[in-house]
Amino acid sequence: MIIDQRYHQLAAGLTGFSTALKKGERVLIDAFDIPEAMVIALIRAVRARGAQPYVQLHRARVTREMTLGAEEAQYAPLAEIELARMQKMDAYIAMRGSENIFEASDVPASRVQLVSRLMKPVLDHRVGKTKWVVLRWPTSSMAQQAGMSTEAFEDFYFKVCTLDYARMTPGMKALSDLMKRTDRVHIKGPGTDLKFSIKGIGAQPCGGLRNIPDGEVFSCPVRDSVEGVVQYNAPTVYLGASFDNIRLVFKQGRVVEATSSNTKRLNEILDSDAGARYIGEFAIGFNPHILEPMRDILFDEKIAGSFHFTPGQAYEEVGNGNKSQVHWDMVCIQRPEYGGGEIWFDGKLIRKDGIFVPKPLHKLNPDYLLGGKS
DSSP states (O other): OOOOHHHHHHHHHIIIIITOOOTTOEEEEEEESOOHHHHHHHHHHHHHTTOEEEEEEEOHHHHHHHHHTOOHHHHHHHHHHHHHHHTTOSEEEEEEOOSOTTTTTTSOHHHHHHHHHHHHHHHHHHHHHSEEEEEEOOOHHHHHHHTOOHHHHHHHHHHHHTSOGGGGHHHHHHHHHHHHHOOEEEEEETTEEEEEEOTTTOOEEESSSSEESOOEEEEOOOTTOOEEEEEOOSOEEETTEEEOSOEEEEETTEEEEEEOTTHHHHHHHHTSSGGGGBEEEEEEEOBTTOOSOOSOHHHHTTBTTEEEEEEBOOOSTTOOOOOOSOBOOOEEEOSGGGTOOEEEETTEEEEETTEEOSGGGGGGSHHHHTTSOO
């Protein structure tokens, strides 16, 4: 089979830089509606490193049909099987394509929540115990979301996903070190006046090792410390439903008011469990190639000049202990064309209108990451 050279380049990055596969390691390739040629490129790249590939193929319409009739008696044994398999894996590579991002929009929330709850141990083991990387696959539907031609979007996709992520390392380290020393965070912007503490939580840089595309440093608020209001200006899709203009009001860490273009569904999701109305992640995004939202969170959460503030499950390594079946990355862009905004750490201005202010963080500004001077 003749395979596009860009597929080989991407597969080499995923198996080399992102998961650093070693001889004899087992890796599960989870392929969701992606071309066979890309799956084969991944298999070959895994074998080239002396590792052992395992493959699972998914189709969105089949998954929808299964979820429509999901019952605990069916999915509980399936979750046990999936967990047992994941426990034998050293690494996990997931590529997710979608011809229709709203394929699951008519699946009842109760069925989705049932599957999410039962499969959560599989997710927890994969995130906490394996080397993993997750990325989208470029499709015509994604091109439509981005307002681009299919060919132009494919070129954009491969440019973003094969970015020299190592160039981010010095700036990410400076930002994560600063966040580890920070107590109080204050975020200001149109419709947003948000205060919280990240004291003692820590911070994790993300530069191409877990999500592709990448470009963020994340932390987490002290669970009960969040006060104020945040107005998100990036549209989002979650559990097959679309949301615009989400606005959340917090008291003692909890979302006490939530409105959007789909307020009823928003509150249904936030009422999924006790932890869904608390925040499980605070992250700052800075990928220089990603400038506009496209309702795909793996891209949107890395938008240059953005932050995301995430209701639900916290990560174990950098978290506040919050537990939930929900983890919903909601994005606010603070570049001037989106109304601007500021992020302050302990009374010091860190980023204004999407540009980092302290000199050690200049290496995360777009000019530097695209090959210019800091």
